Amino acid sequence: MSQITTIADVRRHFLNNKEPIYFISATNFNLLGIGDWVGNFRHINYIDCFEGQQRNVFVPKEKFPRDFESIEDINNYLLEHKEVIDFIQSRAQGENAGVAAFLMFDEHTEEVCQQLGLQVAFPPAALRSRMDNKIETVRIGNKAGVPSVPNVLAKVGSYQELCEVSRELGDDLVVQTAFGDSGHTTFFISSEDDYYKHAEEIEAEAEVKIMKRINCRGSAIEACATRCGTVVGPLMTELVGFKTLTPYKGGWCGNEMFAGAFDQSIRDKAREYTFQFGEALREEGYRGYFELDFLIDMDNGEVYLGELNPRVTGASSLTNVAAFAHSDIPLFLFHLLEFSDVDFDLDINEINERWAHPESVDSWSQLVIKHTDESVDLLTQAPRTGVWKMAADGSIGYHHYNYHPHAAEDESEGFFLRISGAGDFRYEGADLGILITRGRLMDDDFQLNARAKAWIDGIRGQYAGQSLQDPVVEEVAVSHAVGGGNFKIL
């Protein structure tokens, strides 16, 4: 194909695509709807959120309950599964099995992909892992002129040491380790007691990031570093730590995207910083999709770099469905383009200008609903994936099946993606499902609004479980845990 120079070329290129392109992950949540843009696109997932109704989702039939340690672990399990290998090989063209994208992968994933003839559409795992390091992020940001919250990077061996190295930051501190999931490795420390709660984790690290605690709001922005420059999506607010959604203090539990999220100067600054950071990433050898968290200081309007996720994220589901994405192409298509062997020359500045315009950004929100009780039970009933409708009294009911958030037409409707289903165990922290809806779910004080609360109650009310004290349930649990007998029995 000759050089791609317009967005129309990109659209046509992907609609006519014949080479298999896979998104391999626990669910297809992060790239909902991308199949509408890309020919021959398939999701390979562990969980079938659609109960077999979604044609481009492949889930192996024969699965065993496992305690996966990470998303990489799930992906490696999938890629070594016979049904998945048979599926990929049945669609391969000779040695070329196509392109694989992941939320997470590691060196083992890379080896398996190489054997299967899959090209991984991401920079190498080793580079991603280096970029994902929160301490490295600070350094890249400093180099690119993107400031972090006032901080010290140091090895900490005791509370005394912590106080000494962080004297200039004050008494109210936030300590983060280099790697970690939302809410699991961020420690708020304002006293010796606070320190001892987390001392073991902090002291195990070669270096931690110690920040001054500021009165801030979390925000997220996604972008894609391409050879023509960094394409920047809109700034989103983050839902963080709501007890009705997540059991993890400070844990991510959703996003809101709307034109007026923060004021114009903050949005401009965040976009500018993201562009600069993307260019710095390219110098580090990283390219493709990434997400930045910015911490917005509510006292003075400063914009600080929070963390870098060098990958597709939980916010990608919103970034890729909004109006700007549909007026041009979803951000993820720039990523696929960057990793294809197609020659392209696009005017990235022009796209960024257009996407910065408030009219490009319509309003979408999502809630990630986890089980927040300590109880464990076996789900006997779960709400189906599709469009749900809220009545005037706040009650909700199933409306119709659809796979795409756009099918929710107005604020009275929500697209629900079911994650935990009947037959799954419901335990503290388990993802129950994700609700995506038009409009906002928080008020200007960053508190859940009444509609959000009604949706959360409504969705939770659709789940029913059977207690583990039940002997039948217990037997299922035990056989899951230990398997059958322990001798070759015929």
Add this chain to the structure above:
Amino acid sequence: MNVSPSSREVPPGEMDKMLDFRTVHEATAGPRWQALFAHHWPAYEQWYLSEGERERPGYLACYNALRRHMPELLDTYRALCDLAGGGDLAARFLSLYQPPPYITGCSQAVLASPDSTVLARNYDYPPELCEGTILYTHWNARRVIAMTDCLWGVLDGMNDAGLAVSLAFGGRKSVGQGFGAPIILRYLLEFCDSVPEAAEVLARIPTHMAYNITVADSAGRYVTAMIGPDRRASIRRVPVATNHQKKIEWYAHALASETLIRERQLSILVDDEATTEERLIAAFASPPLFRHDYRRGLGTVYTAVYRPAAGRAQFHWPGLTLDLGFDHFPEERITVRYGVRGLHSG
């Protein structure tokens, strides 16, 4: 890990156990093999999952292990996986790569003379855990008659190129990375013509547990390979094997299985110039080689006698003999009753 055969005590009065032996003649794997799979799979699945699914390697690791160590077997493997329904777990099981640990008893001996080679053995094991399938196949341009284990693995058998093989547990507890021995024996029968070829294979293929594998060929050559996951294979021109490798390492098993007594008995027999084929075979029918210890899962389930030069295989039970050969392989079913008062067939 549980490798104790005596973990399940059978109460008195429920001592009689029955096992059906079946001869199955199917040149190319098809509906008959598929029926065997369907019949045995539920029990094998339970066993395969006994330590938890996660303990077993993934399909890709199984496939890669086969491709690396026994690539010639892949076509057969794929065909059987398809017949088994094409699923993930069955394919992993059928690779016999890193299965749950298990053990067998057994005595085996070769009597080689210029005109005839005989490989005879007793299979000592819980009868209820034996498949009882004697399979005639013509999968890889060689006809093979074998007593199967794990649906296509081999406990003992011979091919029409004149090679006979037999498997005995090596009496050591070590478990490591490798294959269950029955698939190694299958590989030998599918792709080796002679003892030197088999010896080369036995030296290189990794096993997950300790086994003693005796091979003999129509030219009168024989070796016993003592293989294990933790040391180099010892392959020597020894005609006899029971359930220990060189010195005793697992005393409880050695005592329970009387491995030393059986080895001494067999050694005396094969060293005695006066020993005829008939005398050797007869010895397998009485103590100490024939064992009645069904209660602890160490009783003799059958006696097999292979004459690779003649292409003949015999299976013996007290009062009954099944005579099979490449040119004579009727499909039959034999019910054998294993009880405190002895073993009956009929």
